[in-house]
Amino acid sequence: MSQTTEKVRKTLARRYRAEKRFKAFGLGAIGIGLMALVLLFTDIIGKGHSAFVEYEIQLPVTFDAEVMDVSDPRDEEQLNYGNYQGVIRDALADRFPGVESRLDTRALNQLVSTGAGYALRDMLREDPSLLGETRTLWLLADDDVDLFLKANEKQREDSRLNEKQQAWVAELEASGETRMVFNQSLFSYGDSREPEQAGILGAILGSLFTMIVTLVLSFPIGVAAAVYLEEFAPKNRFTDFIEVNINNLAAVPSIIFGLLGLAVIIGLFGLPRSVPLVGGIVLTLMTLPTIIISSRAAIKAVPPSIRQAAMGLGASKMQVVLHHVLPLALPGMLTGAIIGMAQALGETAPLLMIGMVAFIVDLPAGPLDAATVLPVQIYLWADSPEQSFESLASAAIMVLLAFLITMNTLAVILRKRLERRW
Amino acid sequence: MQTGNLLLLLVVMVAGAYYLGLRRSFALARPLGGIRHLHSLPFYFAMRSAMWCALPALVVLGLWLAFDDSIIRQQVLASLPAELQPTDASSYNLTLSKIQNVASGALPVNFVEPPIAAAAEHLQSLRQTSAMALTVVVIVLCMFGGAWAWLKVSPQLRARQQVERVLQTLFMLCATVAILTTVGIVMSVLFESIRFFGKVPVTDFLFGLQWSPQTALRADQVASGGAFGAVPLFMGTMLISAIALLVAVPVGLMSAIYLAEYASKRVRTVAKPALEVLAGVPTVVYGFFAALTVAPFIRGMGESVGLDVASESALAAGLVMGIMIIPFVSSLADDVITAVPQAMRDGSLGLGATKSETIKKVIFPAALPGIMGGILLAASRAIGETMIVVMAAGLAANLTANPLEAVTTITVQIVTLLTGDQEFDSAKTLAAFALGLMLFITTLVMNIFALHIVKKYREQYD
Numbered sequence: 001m002s003q004t005t006e007k008v009r010k011t012l013a014r015r016y017r018a019e020k021r022f023k024a025f026g027l028g029a030i031g032i033g034l035m036a037l038v039l040l041f042t043d044i045i046g047k048g049h050s051a052f053v054e055y056e057i058q059l060p061v062t063f064d065a066e067v068m069d070v071s072d073p074r075d076e077e078q079l080n081y082g083n084y085q086g087v088i089r090d091a092l093a094d095r096f097p098g099v100e101s102r103l104d105t106r107a108l109n110q111l112v113s114t115g116a117g118y119a120l121r122d123m124l125r126e127d128p129s130l131l132g133e134t135r136t137l138w139l140l141a142d143d144d145v146d147l148f149l150k151a152n153e154k155q156r157e158d159s160r161l162n163e164k165q166q167a168w169v170a171e172l173e174a175s176g177e178t179r180m181v182f183n184q185s186l187f188s189y190g191d192s193r194e195p196e197q198a199g200i201l202g203a204i205l206g207s208l209f210t211m212i213v214t215l216v217l218s219f220p221i222g223v224a225a226a227v228y229l230e231e232f233a234p235k236n237r238f239t240d241f242i243e244v245n246i247n248n249l250a251a252v253p254s255i256i257f258g259l260l261g262l263a264v265i266i267g268l269f270g271l272p273r274s275v276p277l278v279g280g281i282v283l284t285l286m287t288l289p290t291i292i293i294s295s296r297a298a299i300k301a302v303p304p305s306i307r308q309a310a311m312g313l314g315a316s317k318m319q320v321v322l323h324h325v326l327p328l329a330l331p332g333m334l335t336g337a338i339i340g341m342a343q344a345l346g347e348t349a350p351l352l353m354i355g356m357v358a359f360i361v362d363l364p365a366g367p368l369d370a371a372t373v374l375p376v377q378i379y380l381w382a383d384s385p386e387q388s389f390e391s392l393a394s395a396a397i398m399v400l401l402a403f404l405i406t407m408n409t410l411a412v413i414l415r416k417r418l419e420r421r422w
Numbered sequence: 423m424q425t426g427n428l429l430l431l432l433v434v435m436v437a438g439a440y441y442l443g444l445r446r447s448f449a450l451a452r453p454l455g456g457i458r459h460l461h462s463l464p465f466y467f468a469m470r471s472a473m474w475c476a477l478p479a480l481v482v483l484g485l486w487l488a489f490d491d492s493i494i495r496q497q498v499l500a501s502l503p504a505e506l507q508p509t510d511a512s513s514y515n516l517t518l519s520k521i522q523n524v525a526s527g528a529l530p531v532n533f534v535e536p537p538i539a540a541a542a543e544h545l546q547s548l549r550q551t552s553a554m555a556l557t558v559v560v561i562v563l564c565m566f567g568g569a570w571a572w573l574k575v576s577p578q579l580r581a582r583q584q585v586e587r588v589l590q591t592l593f594m595l596c597a598t599v600a601i602l603t604t605v606g607i608v609m610s611v612l613f614e615s616i617r618f619f620g621k622v623p624v625t626d627f628l629f630g631l632q633w634s635p636q637t638a639l640r641a642d643q644v645a646s647g648g649a650f651g652a653v654p655l656f657m658g659t660m661l662i663s664a665i666a667l668l669v670a671v672p673v674g675l676m677s678a679i680y681l682a683e684y685a686s687k688r689v690r691t692v693a694k695p696a697l698e699v700l701a702g703v704p705t706v707v708y709g710f711f712a713a714l715t716v717a718p719f720i721r722g723m724g725e726s727v728g729l730d731v732a733s734e735s736a737l738a739a740g741l742v743m744g745i746m747i748i749p750f751v752s753s754l755a756d757d758v759i760t761a762v763p764q765a766m767r768d769g770s771l772g773l774g775a776t777k778s779e780t781i782k783k784v785i786f787p788a789a790l791p792g793i794m795g796g797i798l799l800a801a802s803r804a805i806g807e808t809m810i811v812v813m814a815a816g817l818a819a820n821l822t823a824n825p826l827e828a829v830t831t832i833t834v835q836i837v838t839l840l841t842g843d844q845e846f847d848s849a850k851t852l853a854a855f856a857l858g859l860m861l862f863i864t865t866l867v868m869n870i871f872a873l874h875i876v877k878k879y880r881e882q883y884d
Binding site: 022247262375408 | 488491586589590593594597603604606607609610613673674675676679680681683693696697699700702704705706707709711714748752774777778779782799802806807809833837840841854855861862865869870873
């Protein structure tokens with residue numbers, strides 16, 4: 001046996017060990033990546049799932065005309081200024097007799113959400129004959145009560161409720177006078193200072209209008225630009241310059257687009273702040289490179305034989321493009337557009353710059369109404385000190401991720417279904 | 423008439439022009455013996471009419487809407503008596519909003535000086551006149567354009583060529599949007615930055631060690647100057663990006679190597695898209711995760727071993743940002759590793775090297791330039807990333823290299839400077855644009871450099 005072979009044999013075990021170690025590192029790296037993903041999702045779901053339900057408290061409420069100061073429920077003005085909190089206060093006092101001191105009474109009244117009064121008003125509007133009647137109603141609990149009821153034994157020790165309040169709520173819970181229902185307000189209201197009345201509908205509508213503006217602007221412009229660059233552009237400095245610009249824009253930090261929106265679209269053109277129209281324009285500029293690049297790839301994938309055949313039959317260049325290339329490239333372009341839209345939907349930073357970060361309670365009715373979008377709403381809630389907003393933010397994230405997953409799945413399906421392999 | 427209604431009317435008129443053009447081309451073709459005696463298909467004659475009807479009107483409409491507001495504003499302000507003329511920018515804005523509020527009815531007339539009320543009335547009437555004139559001009563242009571095109575329809579007219587030329591020009595204009603965007607970005611950050619550097623010297627900004635942008639509203643307040651030394655921000659940005667790269671580069675690179683060289687096809691088809699999901703998660707979600715889960719966790723860990731960790735530590739933001747850019751590193755590295763020619767692998771394996779030795783000594787050096795390019799791209803991502811740091815990193819501009827302390831970054835400061843109460847023209851607001859300029863230049867240089875490396879490397883093996 002030669003010396004070299006001997007040497008190799010001696011080191012072989014060590015080398016194989018190194019090989020195994022290296023492979024394990026690789027596997028570990030993938031493991032870390034996937035674990036981060038799983039951790040992220042479980043954390044969000046763990047925090048957010050409780051926001052999809054909320055607690056209500058059962059109370060026999062008397063629609064007392066005198067307490068409410070409503071003599072005619074058909075009079076809209078009286079109805080709007082009615083003292084519904086007073087009726088609820090009375091109901092609570094009846095349910096827990098013996099609460100005397102002002103401090104305790106106030107603590108007791110805090111059990112029911114301030115939004116419950118509006119529910120009473122709406123009921124009275126629906127059915128004026130309720131005036132003077134007593135009904136057993138389920139009223140929305142305050143967010144601290146809600147958190148207390150959702151918490152386990154150990155978490156309950158850190159509750160923001162004081163001891164008396166905890167005792168009252170525990171009594172209600174034990175006697176079955178609390179119940180868990182689906183959190184409807186989450187999907188039917190805009191933002192609110194009160195967590196139990198806050199919803200994401202306003203943000204979803206804002207996102208919708210912003211996305212519509214983005215799609216309407218970016219898809220035609222992106223496709224037209226891609227067609228020009230692929231089919232018509234002469235090979236010259238100007239075209240090269242356009243290409244360099246597109247590639248660089250794709251890598252510009254999104255916040256810079258926000259600065260552009262603030263300085264040019266709001267500052268120079270004088271469009272209003274905080275509106276989906278401006279947000280849509282900014283996101284259009286941001287997603288255009290993505291759409292142009294993917295549209296160009298789709299156009300490139302159409303084989304030259306198609307063009308040659310059409311030209312051979314006497315079609316003009318424009319006819320070749322509009323009648324043959326574009327329809328064949330459309331699935332690929334749509335896929336690119338959906339992916340670009342998904343990016344735009346999750347974008348936050350540029351929208352902060354153009355003022356879509358305001359506290360807006362009203363639901364936007366169009367792209368010129370002040371609005372916020374889903375990611376910004378998440379940011380706002382994550383920054384709020386109250387604990388309930390944390391789970392609301394998680395719930396909003398779950399909704400946002402659901403939208404994104406749907407869009408990306410759609411893109412994958414579209415690509416599989418429609419894209420032709422030549 | 424409202425702009426929306428006007429647009430609707432325009433659509434109707436364009437459709438009408440299209441129809442009339444179509445009718446006329448058929449009518450002209452009939453005595454000649456069918457449409458084959460026309461130069462172009464009737465569709466093109468119709469399109470030509472529609473374009474003549476729509477384009478001039480749309481151009482005028484666009485220009486009018488873009489400029490009528492500022493012209494009216496100037497007219498109204500010029501009509502004010504001399505003593506009410508605004509002298510500086512802030513009084514200009516104040517007077518203007520006063521007039522507009524009176525005009526819109528938000529401010530009762532008897533609350534303001536009579537000249538302002540008169541100006542508001544003037545504003546109202548000018549606006550009405552402008553809207554009316556716009557309507558008339560657009561409709562007239564539409565009709566003349568359509569009529570002109572209709573009259574010009576003849577069998578010899580080269581309608582197809584004309585329509586195609588217009589379309590091609592439109593396509594080209596769409597392509598130039600990319601240039602306009604770049605120009606817009608450069609102009610917007612540059613002009614405001616120049617104004618900022620007029621107030622604060624460039625050297626103070628670039629080399630100053632103190633960042634406290636709170637300028638006083640009144641001159642007699644303490645600390646009225648504000649300090650705009652951006653070094654703590656640059657350091658903070660670099661610290662957080664460095665932590666992110668420390669996480670992302672080893673993990674991303676090793677996963678790419680494993681996926682490209684070791685993994686079976688089944689593992690690859692599952693693991694690769696799963697890793698790429700990380701790139702699709704919105705940054706605000708990472709920010710939420712960093713601020714509400716990772717940061718408290720790290721703080722708790724630090725406390726349990728007796729370390730004092732800031733609740734907005736650079737470590738938490740950096741770690742989560744690292745997770746975010748793993749897929750950027752891994753997919754780019756994957757591309758370059760698979761691009762290394764198979765012959766190099768075969769050669770090394772044939773000489774008796776193990777797989778890991780081949781990777782370490784042959785493939786990795788060959789792929790290094792491409793990998794460096796990928797890392798540079800990831801780094802520029804990290805520097806420009808906003809939401810994670812806004813939510814998880816601090817606002818205090820500490821000049822430190824300790825990852826357990828709170829630092830702030832360029833992007834965080836841009837957001838805080840521009841989302842709070844803004845004072846028009848103050849150094850505080852302008853500073854955000856100067857920071858934006860720095861950010862733009864840095865990322866641009868990194869990207870160009872990275873793309874250059876990647877491109878050069880690709881040519882090497884193609």
